[in-house]
Amino acid sequence: MADQSTTGVPIELRKVTKAFPGGGEPAVRELDLNIPAGEIVVLVGPSGCGKTTTMRMINRLIEPTSGDIVIDGRSSHDIDPDRLRRNIGYVIQQAGLFPHMTVAANIAQVPKMLGWDRARIAERVDELLTLVGLDAEAYRDTFPRRLSGGQQQRVGVARALAADPPVLLMDEPFGALDPISRERLQDELLGLQDDLAKTIVFVTHDIDEALKIGDHIAIMKAPGHIVQYATPAEILTNPADGYVEQFLGAGSSMRLLRLTKVGDIEVDQVPYASEDADAAAVLVEIERDGRGYALITDGMRRPLRWVSAEQLQGVEGPVGSAGDAITGTLGHRMTLQDALEALLNADNDVVPVVGRRRAYAGALSLSTVQNAIQAIKTRERERRLHRNHPGGSG
Amino acid sequence: MTLWEYVEDRWDLILFETAQHASMVAQCVLVAAVLGVLIGVATYRRPRLASLATASSGVLFTVPSLAMLGLLIPALGLGVAPSVTAIVLYALLPIIRNTVVGLQGVDQLVVDAARGIGMSRGRSLTRIELPLAWPVILTGIRVSTQLAMGIGAVAAYVSGPGLGEQIFSGLARLGGANAVNSTLTGTIGVAILALLFDGCFVLLGKLTAPEGPLSRRLTTGGVRG
Numbered sequence: 001m002a003d004q005s006t007t008g009v010p011i012e013l014r015k016v017t018k019a020f021p022g023g024g025e026p027a028v029r030e031l032d033l034n035i036p037a038g039e040i041v042v043l044v045g046p047s048g049c050g051k052t053t054t055m056r057m058i059n060r061l062i063e064p065t066s067g068d069i070v071i072d073g074r075s076s077h078d079i080d081p082d083r084l085r086r087n088i089g090y091v092i093q094q095a096g097l098f099p100h101m102t103v104a105a106n107i108a109q110v111p112k113m114l115g116w117d118r119a120r121i122a123e124r125v126d127e128l129l130t131l132v133g134l135d136a137e138a139y140r141d142t143f144p145r146r147l148s149g150g151q152q153q154r155v156g157v158a159r160a161l162a163a164d165p166p167v168l169l170m171d172e173p174f175g176a177l178d179p180i181s182r183e184r185l186q187d188e189l190l191g192l193q194d195d196l197a198k199t200i201v202f203v204t205h206d207i208d209e210a211l212k213i214g215d216h217i218a219i220m221k222a223p224g225h226i227v228q229y230a231t232p233a234e235i236l237t238n239p240a241d242g243y244v245e246q247f248l249g250a251g252s253s254m255r256l257l258r259l260t261k262v263g264d265i266e267v268d269q270v271p272y273a274s275e276d277a278d279a280a281a282v283l284v285e286i287e288r289d290g291r292g293y294a295l296i297t298d299g300m301r302r303p304l305r306w307v308s309a310e311q312l313q314g315v316e317g318p319v320g321s322a323g324d325a326i327t328g329t330l331g332h333r334m335t336l337q338d339a340l341e342a343l344l345n346a347d348n349d350v351v352p353v354v355g356r357r358r359a360y361a362g363a364l365s366l367s368t369v370q371n372a373i374q375a376i377k378t379r380e381r382e383r384r385l386h387r388n389h390p391g392g393s394g
Numbered sequence: 395m396t397l398w399e400y401v402e403d404r405w406d407l408i409l410f411e412t413a414q415h416a417s418m419v420a421q422c423v424l425v426a427a428v429l430g431v432l433i434g435v436a437t438y439r440r441p442r443l444a445s446l447a448t449a450s451s452g453v454l455f456t457v458p459s460l461a462m463l464g465l466l467i468p469a470l471g472l473g474v475a476p477s478v479t480a481i482v483l484y485a486l487l488p489i490i491r492n493t494v495v496g497l498q499g500v501d502q503l504v505v506d507a508a509r510g511i512g513m514s515r516g517r518s519l520t521r522i523e524l525p526l527a528w529p530v531i532l533t534g535i536r537v538s539t540q541l542a543m544g545i546g547a548v549a550a551y552v553s554g555p556g557l558g559e560q561i562f563s564g565l566a567r568l569g570g571a572n573a574v575n576s577t578l579t580g581t582i583g584v585a586i587l588a589l590l591f592d593g594c595f596v597l598l599g600k601l602t603a604p605e606g607p608l609s610r611r612l613t614t615g616g617v618r619g
């Protein structure tokens with residue numbers, strides 16, 4: 001990583017319209033969109049609704065017919081298009097790598113245009129390859145044709161990041177990949193974004209991809225306008241209208257499970273103590289709790305064993321090695337869906353939840369998750385009722 | 395006199411005529427390549443103009459070379475001028491057509507990426523589109539070269555330079571002494587020259603292929619000093 005990388009800047013689309021010559025209805029119609037700095041904003045919608053057109057107007061590959069696009073406080077109209085584009089990373093489907101250039105040369109194009117010296121470019125290329133998870137030694141001198149689709153797309157991302165632009169435009173970058181590679185690249189993009197905090201405009205027609213990676217999602221409808229612009233959770237629990245509901249399709253509740261993290265719900269608290277705690281004291285704790293067991297942790301509060309009241313009967317001094325080793329833990333960043341899966345496969349009814357540095361953060365059982373789902377459903381139902389009868393009694 | 399004796403006897407002259415022929419063809423093809431690529435580049439984005447350019451040079455193609463040379467005499471006289479003009483005109487067509495086809499055949503996604511990362515039209519053309527269209531353009535130049543070889547021989551009809559002289563002087567006194575030897579020498583000479591030139595093109599094609607040694611050197615050399 002560069003010691004200090006450029007973070008995102010805000011982008012504002014103001015009443016942007018694009019009518020292609022002889023095209024009848026405009027492809028994009030008076031579109032307003034506020035893209036906060038450092039966020040991933042996903043444009044999602046069916047084919048032909050104007051996603052690509054909207055995105056390409058940001059780097060002026062398409063000139064708006066009317067309206068204004070303001071990037072970091074400056075109207076893009078006042079910036080030379082080629083200069084503008086060198087400061088906006090651009091990633092497209094199938095990567096669009098230059099087939100006659102090596103991986104290194106592909107990545108080097110923007111820095112070259114910006115006049116960087118060779119040594120700096122070479123260093124940056126290796127740094128970027130590592131950043132996107134490719135071995136620099138093995139890949140820098142190969143040609144794109146020899147890479148898998150996923151690897152090509154990684155190089156595409158590296159090329160877009162080469163000159164450390166504050167903004168990234170990505171048009172269905174993972175659209176041509178198999179589901180497994182797509183998931184992986186999505187995860188890696190999210191991981192990168194944690195460090196880079198760029199402003200990313202991401203186009204897709206896959207609602208699941210949008211829900212997964214978007215901080216905000218703009219659901220578009222032909223001809224070229226936004227129906228709902230909100231966070232994934234808001235869209236799932238409170239779709240703006242029938243169009244959005246239809247676009248979300250069935251399985252909203254499952255998606256909600258996928259969006260909700262273990263850390264987002266209220267987990268159970270069980271008695272816990274370290275190995276050198278006094279057995280008798282732990283026994284008192286267990287009896288007070290009433291569940292009949294406690295969690296034994298190491299000195300760093302990392303879960304080790306479950307111990308029941310019977311196992312502690314008659315133990316003198318510290319708890320020591322009494323109890324049964326735990327068979328697994330749940331991370332607080334896990335999705336509820338994954339947690340559910342793990343709980344169904346676990347030997348015990350209760351599984352410890354760990355937080356930072358794998359330290360004890362609580363415990364989860366199927367019934368706790370069930371209650372959480374119930375709460376989400378109730379909330380959703382209330383919202384829907386509220387929407388159908390706005391203003392309550394009035 | 396056998397063919398061999400005939401050649402031995404006039405070795406210097408034949409060598410001179412061969413060199414002349416090769417040099418004329420090479421220079422004409424070079425001019426045609428520069429012109430043809432320029433015309434191709436200027437028209438490939440405008441389909442109407444591109445087909446106009448291809449069609450008009452296609453019409454030229456239907457004029458027999460002998461007739462073309464004859465038609466050029468009133469304007470350009472005899473000798474080098476009409477020969478070179480005719481060869482360049484004929485050599486243009488395959489080059490223009492292949493340049494247009496080659497450039498239009500470049501993956502639009504790649505061109506879009508080039509523009510999207512901030513390459514100007516010119517930079518995208520010279521760094522991305524022309525190198526990618528190059529194998530097709532080179533094939534056009536190769537075809538033009540073969541064409542120029544043959545037309546170069548016919549150019550002797552208007553007193554042009556080269557091996558055509560052997561062929562035409564032989565044909566003119568058919569039945570006379572060494573008439574067949576002379577024609578054969580000219581014909582075989584042109585054929586050998588054509589093979590040599592073609593060999594050069596095969597080599598050039600390998601060297602400049604998109605993933606070939608030259609391209610590898612140029613693109614990696616630019617990054618890793």
Ligand SMILES: Nc1ncnc2c1ncn2[C@@H]1O[C@H](COP(=O)(O)OP(=O)(O)OP(=O)(O)O)[C@@H](O)[C@H]1O
Pocket residue numbers: 020021023027045046047048049050051052053054205
């Ligand atoms: N260059 C163009 N000339 C004329 N019409 C165009 C052009 N580009 C796009 N359009 C039209 O504008 C509309 C929006 O196209 P756009 O490419 O933005 O859709 P999209 O949402 O990206 O669709 P997809 O998911 O298929 O990529 C479509 O009706 C399309 O036909």
Ligand SMILES: [Mg+2]
Pocket residue numbers: 051052053171
């Ligand atoms: Mg699109």
